[in-house]
Amino acid sequence: MHKILIVDDSPTIRKMVRASLQTIESAEFIEASTGLEAIEQLAVARVQLIVLDLNMPDMHGIDVLRFVRRNAHYRSLPIIVLTTRGDETSRQTAKNAGATTYLTKPFAPQTLAQAVRDLLDSAVEATPRA
C-alpha cells in the first residue's frame, strides 16, 4: 500500500490530483490543505510520497520542503512539487530546497501519474529487501 499525501489549498486541485493517480495500484491518499497540516500528516502517518503545492497559506511549500529535508527521517522521501507555471525562479528554489520532481499546473494526468510511478518504483529498488 502506497500512502500518498496530496498537499494543496485548492480542494479542486486535490480532487484532480487524486483522480489523476487513480491508476496507481494500491495507492491510498491523504490530503492536507496547508503546510502545517502536511507536516502533521507526516508525523502521524507513514507517508511514502508527497505531491506538494508551493503557494499556500500558513506555511509555504518551500518551507515544508526545507523542514522535511532537515529531518533525517524524511531525507529520502520523494516529493513532487506541483506548482503553477510561469514562475521559473521558483523551480530552482524548489530544487535547492529538496524537491525530487518539479511539475507545473496545468498538468496532464498521465504526466503526474508517470512521475509518481517512477518515484515509487525507484524507492522500492532503493529499499534493500529484508
Place this chain on the structure above:
Amino acid sequence: MPTGDTFFDGFLDDYFAESEEHLTAAADALMRLDKSIGNASAERAAVDDLFRYFHTLKAISAMVELRPAEQLAHHLEHYLRAVREGECTLTTAGSDALIEGTRRLEHIINAHRAGSPLPSIEDVLARVENLVGTRGERPTKTSAPEDATETGRRWTCRFVPTRELLAGGIGVDLVRKRLGEIGTIVEAAPHVLPDATISFQFTLITADGVDVVERLSGIPVAVEAETPSGVEPEAAAVEPAATAGAPNAAISHVVRVDLARLDHLMQIVGDMVISRARLADSLSRVERHVPASEWRAVQENALASDRQLRMLREGIMRVRMVPVGEIFRRMPLVVRDLARENGKRVKLELRGQATEIDKYLIERMMDPVLHLVRNAVSHGIEPPDVRIAHGKTPEGTITLSAAAVGDMVTLEVADDGYGVNEEAVVNKARQAGLIVPPGPLDAAAVLGLLCSPGFSTKEETDRASGRGVGMAVVKAMVEGLSGTMALDTEPGHGTRFIIRLPVTLAITDALIGRVGEEAFAIPQGSVREVIEIAEADVRQLEENEIVPYRDGALPLVRLSRLFGIASTARTGRLHVFVLGHGSASMGIAVDRIVGQREIVVRTLADALVRVDGVSGATDLGDGRVVLILDPAVLARLTNQRARRVIPDAAAWGRLPA
C-alpha cells in the same frame, strides 16, 4: 485512459464552486483594502489574501483550460506581487483596476458556466499592465509598521499531533484556528523534538488578562507565558508566508456536498412523508379491528415515527441552509462602484446576515437582489446636492436586511432616496403602451407597473455587466420560488422592496381545504388568517365579490368558480383563507377546511397539465392527488379581475347586497 484534453472537464462543478468562494473572498478583501488606506499592516494582509486568491484562481482556471480567466488572474497576481515586493505602490487607480479585474473574472467564469461567449479582457489587461511600475498618489503611511498587537502578552504554545488526536478531530488546523481566536499568532512553525517527534510551536500575542489555557478548553496544548521582560525581538520571523492567521483556512473544516445528493436525500424524505401518511390512512381503517390496548402501542409508535421523520426532514433542511450573508457580501463593492460612477454618496447597511435560507434560493436570489441594489443606487438615491437641498444628509443609505419569520424569509432592499414617483411611473407606463388602471394607484399597483414586461427596456442593457435583469424578471424569479414581492414607498423619503420567500421548497406545512370532492393544499406560510363568514355578507361589486374584513374589504375568490367545481357547501357559511398583505390581500373560499398537513411539493412540469393558480401537486397518503395552490398567481388572477375600486369601510354599507 482519458486524455489530458477532456480529463478535467468532469471537475467543472468543483471549479465553479471554488471560484465562487475565491471571488467572494476577493470582493471582501478588496473592501478591506479600500478601508486600509494609511494602515500598512491591514493593507499588507489584504494584498496577501488577494494575491493568494488570484494565484489559486489562475491555477484552477488553467486546469479546466479557461484561458482568459487564467490570463487575467495571472496579470492581477503579477500586479499584486509587484506591490508586495515594493516595486510599485498601490494607487487608487490600482485598486479600481483590481476591482474591475475581479468583476471581469467573475463574468468570464459565469459566461463559461452559461455557455455564452466570453467577455474580452484586453482592456483590463492593458489597465493592469500599465500599473506595474507606477508609483502613485495613494496616501500610504511610511512610518514604522504599527502593530498594535505587539504590546500585549506573549505566549509560546506547543502542540504535538498524534493519530488519536487527529482521529478525534483535534489537529494543527483546529489549534491554529482556536489560538487565532484567542489572540494574534505571530509565528507558527513545526519543530522536531530530540526524540524525533514533531511539534508545532505557535507564538501568540493576547490582550492582558487573557487566560490562554482556560480558553483552549481541553485542547492539549502546552502553554508557556513569557514574562513581560522576556519580550525579546524575535529572531526575524522565518518567512512572511510562514506566519499564520490566514482567514482562508477556515474552509477546511467544511464538508462540501454536491447539492444533487442533498436533493436526493430530500426526495427520499419526501417519499417517506407520503408513505407515512399512507400508513396513517391504513391504520385508521384497521383501528376498529385492533384491541384498544394494542392500538395504543401502535399509535404511540406511529406518533414517535412522525416526530422522528419531522426531525429528519428538518435536519436535512438545515444542512441545505446557508447564511443569507452570502448574497450580501458582494454588495458593498457593487454599491461603492456604482455610487462612484453616478457621482453619489451611499452608505450600505447590512442586517440579519446570519439569517439562513436554502442554498437553492440563495443562488436564485443573487441576481434579483443585485438588481434591486443597483436600482437603489442609480434611481433611488439622490445626488448629494439634491439631498442637501431637501434637508437630507449628503450621504444616502441603502439598507439590505434579511429576517426569518416562521417558514418564511424576508429580504428587504430599502433606500432613503427619492421614493417612487407615481406620476412618472404612470406616464412611462402609458408611453410603453401598458394598460394603467384608472384612479389613484396603491403601492401594489405601482409595483405591478414597474414589473410589467416592457416597462423599462433601458435597464436590460444597463452597464456592461451583461447580467442585468429587469424588474419583470426579478418579479418572475421571486414568484417562481413561491415568493411574493411588495413595495413600500413614500415620496421624498425612500423606497422599500420587500421579498418574502419560503425558507425551503420541497416539503412544507400546508392547510388543506375541500371544494366538492376535490382537496386543495395551500402553503401555510402564505396564509395569514382563516376566517369564516356568512354567505349573506358577500357583496357583488361589478363582476367581483368582496367580503368585509377588518376595516375594509377583501376581494373573494371562490375556488369552486375558479376551477369550475360544483360546491357542496350547504351551511350558508364560507371558509376563507386570507392571503397576502395590505392592499394585495385576498380571500380564497372553500367549502370546508380539513386540517393542517405536511406536504411534499411536486412541481407540475407538464405544460398540458399546468393551470394558472396551481403550483404543483401532492399526495396526502390516501392515494389521491391534491393540487397545491400558488398564492402569488392567485393574487395576480384576482388583481386582473378585481383591481378596480375597493371601497373603504365607509362606503361598505352602500353596496348592493
